[in-house]
Amino acid sequence: MELLILPLALSLVSLIIPKSTRRFAALLGALASIVIAVVHLTSFHAGAFVELFSSNHQTFFRMTYQMGYDGLGLAMILLTNVIVFVILLANFENVNIASNKMFNSMVFLMQFALLGVFTSFDLILFYIFWELSLIPVFLIAFWFGEKDRKRTLLIFFIYTFIGSLAMLFSIFYIGTLTTGNYDYQTLVDIEMNTKTALVVCMGFFFAFAVKIPLFPFHTWQPETYTKSPMAGTMLLSGLMLKMALFGILRWMLPLTPEAYHCYKYVIIVLGLIGVIYAAVIAMKQNDLKKIFAYASISHVGLIAAGLMILSIDAFTGAVVQMVNHAFVAVGLFLAADIIDRRLGRRDIQTLGGIAVKAPKFAFWFAVICFAAVSVPLTSGFIGEFLLIKELFTDNAWIGVLIGTTLILACVYTFRAYQLSMYGKESSFNFNDLTITEIITFAIISIIVVVFGIYPQLLIDLVKPSLETILMTIKESSI
């Protein structure tokens, strides 16, 4: 239980810690939560289910408290805690934000909500955490974002909120199908006919599609990423969208396998369109943040499509790619932020020549870029290899088309990198990376490379639970 209580406590404690030590305390707190997660990992046996909290006592609306984790959940917990730490570290130099008590408090609240999402085994509970996660990230964007953020954030909020509402209807609808609780096993066991399942899944799908975001529900995303402060963007791209992918895997697919054959290709095709469409747009954008925002849409489209292939390879690939994308996205946005903070601009047409002034930055940014285009030896390659392989096996044409992400990603990523970094020396000042920034990049790179060389570490952890999920789906979808 300390897994969840710690972030919540940290969120409150952040409010009373004196300003001078706030950012150090936050880092320490985030580190502590990693340590706790690692302790859980060391005592975890592959394939096990660990109950964190359980009470069959029904509270309002038949909600129970079923919380726990399996391999997949634990992987997501670890990911959340490490990413939160990395995000805090990435913003460490930005004293205005890092020493703000509300900022730290909201980050930990976000962490709490995310951990809740990943460990809930009661649908209502899941929904509450899901909704809760929106508040901190919205407030961070709202308090620390760019000047003209108001309209963008309103759209972002209402859009995702409508999505959540749709999910809520689905949840209530499921509730009418059973007299039991909303706990995971009860819901999974419900037998529905295709039509019912389709209605239920549409609500979930809409909520998840907006959050991922999947084409054509993505329009809030580039604007919001651009207008949010870097920490907000990192939380959104690194963690929040993983919630939706996780939601598909944990809830949508096992709950509505009866409708699987109806939505399978809808989601695959939307994912495919997103992969190409967003990549093509990213090729001609000039705002670094916007390029990476569209890149993110392109990358997650592949994951969403891959999740629709019911095979262990595809699921594994999706999880590897979720982990990879979290780190790479944070790395890319950090790089954009470093340029933005040093120069006050991030339009690549006005940049250039940074590599000469800041060779260390040039190096680490390049490493992240290579990870972003999924070269071998990075986890992105393993993830994309598995995903594209499975999509290809399912349908050759879709596989080939979605495989173009390998080419398209190079085009926009290296265009962004070269136009901002290459070229001759100019007169501006550009301080090279500080030690914390180097550490941040190094952590990201090491993780990405370790999983790229030895992905089995991650695979062994998540495989049994993915197999269980797969079994659940397959039993009722046939």
Add this chain to the structure above:
Amino acid sequence: MSIQQLLPLLLLFPLIGAFINGTAGKKLPKIVAGSLATLMTFVSFLIALTIFLNLDQPVRSLLFTMIDIDSLHLDAALYADNLSMWMTLIITGVGSLIHLFSMGYMSHDKGYYKFFTYLNLFIFSMLILVLGSNYFMLFFGWEGVGICSYLLIGFHYDDEQKGLLNGLAARKAFIMNRIGDLGLLIGLFLMLLSFGTLEYEQVSRMVLVDKILPNGNMLFAITICLFIGATGKSAQIPLFTWLPDAMAGPTPVSALIHAATMVTAGIFLVVRSNYLFHYAPFTREIILYIGLATSIVAAFIALRQNDIKKVLAYSTVSQLGLIFVALGLEAYTTAIFHVTTHAFFKALLFLGSGSVIHAMSGEQDIRKMGGLKDKIRITHITFLIGTLAISGFPLFSGFYSKDEILGYAFGHSLTIYILLVISVTMTAIYMFRLYFVVFHGTFRDSKDVEHHVHESPLSMTLPLMVLAVLSVIGGVLNLPGIFLHGSGTHFLNNLLNKNVAGLDQIHNVHPDHTTTLILMGVAVAICLTTLFISSIVYKKKGSVPSEDAQLSAWETFSNKKMYWDELYDILFVKPIEWFSKVFYTIVDSFILSGIIEGVVRTVAFSGDIVRKWQTGKVNSYILWMVFGIIGFITYYLIKL
């Protein structure tokens, strides 16, 4: 130590070199950084030699299991047979010489340590490519060399005028390679589907021993995908235009990566998979014609290039095309033979051009050179040897390897033979033109530059001399049957047939001795005639390539590279940019956002209605909670 233990060491040394130079290279004196990198490659070469001499049967050495999911098992493992070891010898051997050359060539560069880091990293990736025990490992190396190539082409990204252009060339190379890589990747998927494994040993056993073959269409698909991968890496039509641009990299890079080693990866891939291609005659047909077309097109373009490195670059493309013709004819050992001799003389020519450029204070335009033969003697002699070797001058290495290809082509079809002869003739023409214009005649650049012209230091000339010797005697590796009293040596042929899966099953009909002699006679005649005419035109008359404006129609067509880049621009780049604009400004910003905004407006202003609609049905704290959030946020929005 057993071969199993030696194999990982082979890879380890370049990696160590890259690591030391990458982390501490900046603080090391240049001579130490350079020597270290060179030494590491050379040690690799020695290990490779040890393994090569002791290798009898193929050896597999498992490093660790990379992915193990029920149906999918991928190992990180190494595999040594005579093919992979032969490639390793070329890579580390020629690689060592080029490292040595770079120590002198790059001595004034501030990114010295970085250069050697990348170079070592390249050797490492290339070794993974040829030594991996399965197609998955090959793909790792395949992309790895692509990255190193990218880094090295864009090495001078900070150049005052050409910085961004160098970057663009690097990007182009990487992207075009990736198009091929996607093809290769799909080939891998298809193989997984058909064979359930990517291990060379298992696939070859299935095909050759158990005779388990996928159906014809599947085999065609697999082989064509592998070949698409090969066209990217080995610069064949339609994916060849990156290679000439890749000359933006420092000259040793062009010699090592874009002539001797990396670009032969596609050939290695086909030879490695020969047993698949054997059962896919249609694919071989395609390979044959693509190779032929590439060979002629590139040779034609090379006729009127004036940048010394561009001529050599197109020449490389053309020679690679020639090798693909050999692959299409299933003359695999001949292909490897020409890969070997080509590695010698093309590395020599590139390094020679580097030495010329070094002497010319960076000038690459041959119209400004001339009369260099007495000023830089060693470079001149070695360059001449390279030129003779590539042009097929009798008894030089290129003569034998090229002749074998021509022989097989003759045996296959007269038309193809004639077309190849045209390509070979053009090769001789542009090479002699290059040689005479650079080294004969009068010096045409400023007095200032002329004053600076000097022979390169020993670290640069030594590799030239070694490569020159190899370019002369390289032919003995696979002497044809008519030499040595009819027995011939066929060293390479026997070597590769000994333990490379599939090769011993292919029986090519060698042309008989009379035909061989006649064909050789033709080749010799072509070479000598071209040499004679060129010497008259460029030496006696002292002609200089004319300015671009004075070129005739066909010359302009050649000079402008047959407008391939412009064609691709119209066909691919422009449409995609158009789509990008339309997607963003119309679809995204107007249609999709417009709809959402409309919806959001409606919702935002009718919150009351929404709530009333709900409360009848559900008694829910949750709705209150989320509406609470809305109120909360609206409050802040209003306050702003």
